[in-house]
Amino acid sequence: MKIQNSANYILNLTVILLLIPAVLAVILVRPAHGSAGENSAALAVNSLAVDLYGKLTASGDARQNLCFSPYSVSAALAMTYAGAASDTAGEMKKVLRFTDGIHVSGEALREELLSAPGGVELLIANSIWSQRGYRFLRSFTRLLESSYDAELLPVDFQKQPEHSRVTINDWVAERTKGKITDILPPNSVGPDSRLVLVNALYFKAAWADEFQKAATSEKEFFISGSERVMTPMMHSIRSAEYFETDTLQAVRLPYAGGAFSMLLILPREKDGLAAIEGNLDAGMIEAFRSKPERKRVDLSIPKFKAESTFDLVQALEALGVRSAFDERAADFSLMNGKGDLYINAVAHKAFVEADESGTEASAATAVGMARMSAAYAPEEPAVVFLADHPFLFMIEDNRSGTILFMGRIARP
Numbered sequence: 001m002k003i004q005n006s007a008n009y010i011l012n013l014t015v016i017l018l019l020i021p022a023v024l025a026v027i028l029v030r031p032a033h034g035s036a037g038e039n040s041a042a043l044a045v046n047s048l049a050v051d052l053y054g055k056l057t058a059s060g061d062a063r064q065n066l067c068f069s070p071y072s073v074s075a076a077l078a079m080t081y082a083g084a085a086s087d088t089a090g091e092m093k094k095v096l097r098f099t100d101g102i103h104v105s106g107e108a109l110r111e112e113l114l115s116a117p118g119g120v121e122l123l124i125a126n127s128i129w130s131q132r133g134y135r136f137l138r139s140f141t142r143l144l145e146s147s148y149d150a151e152l153l154p155v156d157f158q159k160q161p162e163h164s165r166v167t168i169n170d171w172v173a174e175r176t177k178g179k180i181t182d183i184l185p186p187n188s189v190g191p192d193s194r195l196v197l198v199n200a201l202y203f204k205a206a207w208a209d210e211f212q213k214a215a216t217s218e219k220e221f222f223i224s225g226s227e228r229v230m231t232p233m234m235h236s237i238r239s240a241e242y243f244e245t246d247t248l249q250a251v252r253l254p255y256a257g258g259a260f261s262m263l264l265i266l267p268r269e270k271d272g273l274a275a276i277e278g279n280l281d282a283g284m285i286e287a288f289r290s291k292p293e294r295k296r297v298d299l300s301i302p303k304f305k306a307e308s309t310f311d312l313v314q315a316l317e318a319l320g321v322r323s324a325f326d327e328r329a330a331d332f333s334l335m336n337g338k339g340d341l342y343i344n345a346v347a348h349k350a351f352v353e354a355d356e357s358g359t360e361a362s363a364a365t366a367v368g369m370a371r372m373s374a375a376y377a378p379e380e381p382a383v384v385f386l387a388d389h390p391f392l393f394m395i396e397d398n399r400s401g402t403i404l405f406m407g408r409i410a411r412p
Contacts, residue, residue: 039105039400040099040101040102040105041074041078041102041105041106041108041109041402042109042397042400042401042402043097044074044078044096044097044098044099044102044105045070045071045074045075045109045402045403046070046282046285046401046402046403047096047097047282048070048073048074048096048097049070049394049403049406050280050281050282050285051095051319052068052070052073052312052315052316052319053068053277053280053406054277054280055314055315055318055319056068056310056315057277057408059314059315062273062274062410063223063224063227063410063411064410064411065304065305065306065307065308065407065408065409065410065411066306066308066407066408066410067306067307067308067350067351067352067361067363067405067406067407067408068308068310068348068350068363068405068406068407069201069348069350069361069363069365069404069405069406070403070404070405070406071201071402071403071404071405072199072201072348072350072363072364072365073312073348073365074096075106075148075199076197076199076365076367077092077096077346077367078096078098078102078103078106079126079144079148079150079197079199080092080197080324080332080343080367081093081096081098081102082103082140082143082144082147082334083140083332083333083334083335083336083341084324084331084332084334085331085332085333085334085339086331086333087323087329087331088323088324088329088330088331088332089331089334091320091321091322091323091324092321092324094320095316095319095320095321096321103143103147103148104147106147106148107146107147107148107149109400109402110124110148110149112397112399112400113397113400113402116257116259116260116397117257117258117259118257119205119206119255119256119257119258119259120203120204120205120255120256120257120259120260121202121203121204121205122201122202122203122204123175123200123201123202123203124199124200124201124202125151125175125198125199125200126144126148126149126150126151126197126198126199126200127150127151127152127153127171127197127198127200128141128144128145128150128151128152128153128195128196128197128198129153129154129155129164129167129168129195129196129197129198130152130153130154130155130194130195130196131154131155131156131157131158131193131194131195132154132155132156134194134195134336135336136195136335136336137334137335137336137337139334140334140335140336144197148199150197153171155167155168155196157189157190157191157192157193157194158191159191161189161190161191161193162186164189164193165184165186165188165189168183168184168189168196168198169181169182169183169184171198171200172198172200172364175200175202176200176201176202176362177202179202179351179360179362180200180349180362180363180364183349183364184196194336194341195335197367199365201363201404202362203260203361203395203404204358204360205255205256205257205260205358205359206255206256206357206358207253207254207255207256207356207357207358208253208254208255208256208257208258209236209238209253209254210356210357210358211234211235211236211355211356211357212236212356213356215234215235215236216232216233216234216235216303216356217232217233217235218230218231218232218233219231219232219233219300219302219388220388221233221302221388221389221411221412222270222388222389223389223390223410223411224271225270225271229411229412231302231303231412232302232303233300233301233302233303233388234300234301234302234303234355234356235299235300236299237296237297237298237299237382238296238297238299239294239295239296239297240252240253240294240295240297240299241292241293241294241295242292242293242294242295242297242383242385243287243288243291243292243293244383246268247267247268247269247272247275247276248265248266248267248268248272248276249265249266249268249383249385250263250264250265250266250288250292251263251264251266251297251299251385252264252288252292253299254398255358258398259397259398259399260395260396260397260398260404261395261396261398262354262359262393262394262395262396263288263393263394263396264301264385264387264391264392264393265288265391265392265393265394266385266386266387266389266391266392267389267390267391270388270389271389273389273390273391273392273408273410276392277392277408280392285394289401295380295382295383296380296381296382296383297382297383297384297385298382298383298384298385298386299385300385300386300387300388301354301385301387302387302388302409302412303354303355303356303412304352304353304354304409304412305351305352305353305354305412306350306351306352306353306407306408306409307349307350307351307352308348308349308350308407309347309348309349310347310348310349311345311346311347312346312347312348312365313325313343313344313345313346316346324342324343325342325343325344326342327342327344330342330343343367345367346365346367347364347365348363348364348365349363349364350362350363350364350405350407351363352393352395352405352407359395361395361405363405387409390408390409390410391408391409392406392407392408393405393406393407393408393409394406
């Protein structure tokens with residue numbers, strides 16, 4: 001399947017898994033390391049973030065914005081992995097960096113995220129939508145109930161597929177405060193559908209140090225060497241965690257409460273983003289976290305908005321998850337004891353918008369399965385961080401280091 005950047009996609013599913021993070025954010029602080037339990041899940045999320053970002057950027061238009069939620073995708077696939085066996089489980093475990101205790105670790109991470117101090121509104125909800133009367137193994141549903149706090153909600157895909165689709169969409173919209181309103185488009189479920197797994201995430205916070213609207217002005221943004229646009233550029237001079245090399249600058253901006261932050265990565269050259277993306281790995285991200293200096297920063301970043309829709313099957317296959325998508329080889333027998341299901345769609349949609357007061361973001365991931373046919377000194381000069389050309393961003397949990405959202409802004 002091809003990766004798409006359109007909100008209109010149709011899934012022909014037997015089992016669908018949804019992850020819907022909706023986020024209202026602002027700016028970040030450096031992440032600390034969480035407990036061993038939550039670290040396993042956090043490492044899985046962040047490894048997938050780097051791997052998947054590389055595949056998505058390689059197949060997309062470099063002059064367009066891109067955003068996705070590594071946490072959403074990883075959590076959705078972790079719930080699917082709970083029903084995998086044999087080679088299918090082995091591939092998913094290896095590629096997605098899952099440990100034997102991934103479900104326990106994921107539960108610990110979710111609890112850590114929800115325990116954020118005041119100043120942040122964070123909601124995480126999971127649900128299991130199953131065909132009424134269809135028998136899934138109790139061990140499978142119990143695991144999702146206990147480790148993911150998932151609600152078990154029966155619907156009738158066979159007789160009322162459209163009503164079932166609308167019911168699920170309404171549940172998602174309510175738990176994302178209206179940010180994801182139609183995650184399942186028309187005809188995305190049908191009489192053969194058997195299961196929809198949903199994770200919804202909503203995050204809202206203000207910048208710890210908001211930008212003053214009076215300081216925002218129209219400035220040039222260089223989309224490429226030959227193309228530029230005028231865009232509202234936010235500006236402030238502040239103390240911030242800062243990192244630089246010969247090829248890039250990075251600054252971390254905290255949200256109110258200090259539990260979450262946004263990392264901005266800016267190439268020094270106006271056309272240098274592709275080189276940064278090509279070398280992006282977990283080691284580079286860890287360097288941003290472990291070696292920052294507190295600097296006085298003359299900060300200018302555009303107000304921006306990014307929205308992306310992807311079919312992730314091709315990207316996941318390229319990473320090494322293959323048998324799960326092969327109706328002759330897939331083994332999800334731990335879901336229903338039969339092994340007659342395979343993944344035929346993985347759709348993901350994300351949205352991020354930032355302004356002077358904060359950031360609003362949302363994301364959704366759907367995994368469809370079908371039956372087999374058969375502080376600084378005042379005198380210190382400010383470091384100039386002028387984001388007037390394409391840059392990367394990450395929204396992170398500072399305690400565990402988990403990347404909730406990631407993307408690039410190529411056209412504010």
